[in-house]
Amino acid sequence: MPDDSTATAPTAPRGGSETASEAAATVLERADALAARTEEPGRLTRRFATPALAQAGDLVLGWMRDAGMTAHRDAIGNVAGRWAPPGLPAGAPTLLLGSHLDTVRDAGRYDGMLGVLVALAVVEGARGRDGGVPFAIEVLGFADEEGVRYGTAYLGSSVVAGTFDRSALERRDADGIAMADAIAAFGGDPAALEAARRDPADLLGYVEVHIEQGPVLEAEDLPVGVVTGIAGRTRAELVFTGFAGHAGTVPMTLRRDALAGAAEWIGAAEAHARSVDGLTRGRDSGGIIAGLISKAGLTQLDCGLPAAIERV
Numbered sequence: 181m182p183d184d185s186t187a188t189a190p191t192a193p194r195g196g197s198e199t200a201s202e203a204a205a206t207v208l209e210r211a212d213a214l215a216a217r218t219e220e221p222g223r224l225t226r227r228f229a230t231p232a233l234a235q236a237g238d239l240v241l242g243w244m245r246d247a248g249m250t251a252h253r254d255a256i257g258n259v260a261g262r263w264a265p266p267g268l269p270a271g272a273p274t275l276l277l278g279s280h281l282d283t284v285r286d287a288g289r290y291d292g293m294l295g296v297l298v299a300l301a302v303v304e305g306a307r308g309r310d311g312g313v314p315f316a317i318e319v320l321g322f323a324d325e326e327g328v329r330y331g332t333a334y335l336g337s338s339v340v341a342g343t344f345d346r347s348a349l350e351r352r353d354a355d356g357i358a359m360a361d362a363i364a365a366f367g368g369d370p371a372a373l374e375a376a377r378r379d380p381a382d383l384l385g386y387v388e389v390h391i392e393q394g395p396v397l398e399a400e401d402l403p404v405g406v407v408t409g410i411a412g413r414t415r416a417e418l419v420f421t422g423f424a425g426h427a428g429t430v431p432m433t434l435r436r437d438a439l440a441g442a443a444e445w446i447g448a449a450e451a452h453a454r455s456v457d458g459l460t461r462g463r464d465s466g467g468i469i470a471g472l473i474s475k476a477g478l479t480q481l482d483c484g485l486p487a488a489i490e491r492v
């Protein structure tokens with residue numbers, strides 16, 4: 181992945197005279213610049229509170245300031261930029277826009293970044309438009325959504341939402357660095373995480389543009405979709421207990437085969453999932469259900485195979 185930082189960043193101030201395609205080109209250009217901020221040469225990996233994340237955040241802070249926003253990092257290292265149209269009355273609400281700036285290992289360059297950069301483009305467009313909007317806009321670039329470094333996700337947004345779990349501060353990464361120390365080294369303040377919470381009474385809402393992580397839009401040749409529900413996940417480990425016997429002498433009516441029982445359960449669970457409205461229409465949700473069923477199948481195999489072997 182080329183380091184094209186000098187060619188693309190930071191870009192000149194943008195305004196409302198820009199066409200939509202020019203604004204889109206800027207978003208893609210900036211995504212390329214962010215993709216060059218990586219922990220691993222040749223592929224994009226940017227975990228929470230790393231120098232690569234600091235560099236990406238610095239780029240975004242620069243673009244925010246170029247767009248006339250007041251910008252800073254909060255106590256956990258989220259990047260936040262605020263813009264209010266001239267003459268906005270005191271006490272007017274704020275609309276939050278944004279996404280995450282951290283990535284998984286070997287990530288795509290639009291996962292997360294697209295939502296931050298489109299939000300920035302929205303401010304740049306609103307800024308040059310007569311009349312503006314009757315609210316302030318804040319763009320957030322969350323420092324952690326993926327949870328790669330500490331095995332627990334949404335660190336950035338949980339601080340904004342006021343739901344951060346302080347016990348997570350004691351977690352250690354693969355190098356033994358405690359999260360509290362990583363936050364401090366990143367310029368944050370573990371003691372101020374609660375104070376960084378945003379009061380819902382001040383907010384209009386939160387809107388995020390994100391790449392689709394399923395195949396539906398592409399399969400249906402649609403450019404964009406509006407999220408009407410979000411995936412919820414429940415993990416369960418199931419144990420199917422059978423009864424070992426001699427394969428040649430135990431008649432079928434007396435067999436209790438764990439593998440066959442689990443297979444019946446898997447089929448029933450799949451049939452149920454296919455009958456639930458919302459899961460059948462949202463094919464991405466259906467895929468997650470299928471994943472659960474596959475896992476249940478593996479769990480069952482673990483307990484079923486020994487019984488099957490004993491029978492032989």
Ligand SMILES: [Zn+2]
Nearest residue numbers: 280291292390
């Ligand atoms: Zn994402």
